[in-house]
Amino acid sequence: MGSRRSVNGWDAVVVGAGLAGLACARDLGAAGLRVRVLEAQDGVGGRMRSDLVDGCVVDRGFQVFNTAYPQVRRRLPLRELRLRPFTPGFLVHTGRRRLRFADPTRAPRQALRGVGGGVAGPRDLAALATLTGRDMLAPAALVRRARDTSTRRALAAAGFSEGFVERFFRPFLSGVFLEEDLATSSRFFHLVWRSMARGTICLPAAGVAAVPELLASALPPGTLALESPVTALTDDGVVVDGGREVAARAVVVASSPTVAAALLPGLPLPPYRTVTTYYHLTPRSPLREPTLVTDVRRRFTNSCVLTEVQPGHAPRGYALVATSVLGADTAGRERTLRDALAECYGTDTGGWELLTARTVAEALPAMEPGLPLSRRSRRAAGRYVCGDHRATGSVQGALASGARAAREVVADLAGA
Structure with a gap:
């Protein structure tokens, strides 16, 4: 791609208006670049619709x-989302009854009542309080640098009984990680647990569509084009809907994994x-x-x-x-x-x-042990990629990946 401003005036084209693409476009615009966001669907958000x-x-x-x-706190005026919370903790059905698991750092009396009700023994409750307190108070950088193993091994090392892991962690985390074996990276688990302890669900x-829609509302008028599927990348930009070419100095692919792999052959993707x-x-x-x-x-x-x-x-x-x-x-x-x-x-x-x-x-x-918490976005000269597959599978990961792509594009165009 050429180093001069494109004939259409776009410094960068962002392919996809999910969280990563919207964060990237917003940061590129804040850096003074002219940005075009091309979204194949009839609305923003990607999987968050x-x-x-x-x-x-x-x-x-x-x-x-x-x-x-x-990234959420940095980018979103939360009051505008009109958020309402879930109860801290959750109920687990054991086959005979529902047991209540309360967060010992937020509802210590309820958690202690759970000891007598068979929810958790004193050892498991103490280990839960220790784990939650440590993850909540430790600097995020320390959590990210910790030795990585599977979540199951990390829980055993933290002193939890196997029965408690089966009753408490395994059912709950299967909904967080979308896998049942607790094979997910322990580093990611600790970051998730930290966010749950420090925030409100x-x-x-x-x-949930209100989240990307709020991000998109902050883009300058004329930035976003819906129902504009990008079908190919060219030396000078992208091809939209199999015909029209949009020129840009840089292209950031922030689409679904399947589309990203088609546009960027050889792109490594996790399952x-x-x-x-x-x-x-x-x-x-x-x-x-x-x-x-x-x-x-x-x-x-x-x-x-x-x-x-x-x-x-x-x-x-x-x-x-x-x-x-x-x-x-x-x-x-x-x-x-x-x-x-x-x-x-x-x-x-x-x-x-x-x-x-x-x-x-x-x-x-899938986020197995050894998971890189962030990957470079630059794939080739003028071509970049971002999304949760380049960071972690979370709102934070998608937004952070978009922010990293924007930093790399700004640095490269400034030096062109």
Whole structure:
């Protein structure tokens, strides 16, 4: 690509308006560069989209929003999202009853009551308080430099009993990592646990799509072009929709992993996890509190009554239940899931209406031990890539990857 300003006036084209692409575009614009964002879909957000289905707010896959991420605090006026929190801790169904796990650093009395109720022994409760306090207070740089192993090994080294790991960590973290074996990088686990301890897990009033939409609203007018799929890269920019060329000095590919691999042959990508979320509508809430429910038998990763968190997610007089499972939607799976939910919520689910099911095929990258927490974005002269596959599978990772790509583009164009 040439070193002079393109004939169309664009210093950089960003391919994709997910979190990484929006963060990158915003930082490039703040550096004084003229930026064009090309998005194939009819809205921003990538995997972080919300739909209105029969009057219900349905996210494309169950997602929550963590207020503690540094990139979130830096970029977003949180008040505008109208956030409402989940209960700290969660409920786990053991097969016979629901046990409540309370965060000992936030609700010590509830946590201590759990010792007598068989939730955790004194050893496990002490180890949980120590782990949470250390991750919450330690500098993030220290956590990132720690020796990396699997999460399962790290939990054993922290002094947790195998029974507690199976009752507490494994059901809960399967919904965070989208894998059941606790094989995810312990460094990433500690960073996630740190963010949960320092922040609040919430839902925006308008669904998770409000997050990328708020980021996009800060872009200068004329920056974003929707329904503009990039089909190829050229020496001078990109080709849109198989015909029109858009010239730019630099191109940042911030698209889905599949599209990124097609546009940048040879791009290394980790395996991706798939998750499906089933949305059920019911006249009565099966749980009168905004709390996540997990299942020791791992028939689902988590379930919650969304309308207990955000009442506006369903029409008045109805409750909306979201339940996520690993993998794709298959024949008969929803029927089996209803049986599990009936047991876990202690109610008849036969009359629940299946509103919709949302499968996200590239929901989260696999993050095994040895995971680089950040990768260079530069792939070749004038070509860059960003996304959660270049950092960590989280809102923080996507935003940080976009920010890194912007820094590299600015530095390269300044020296051209």
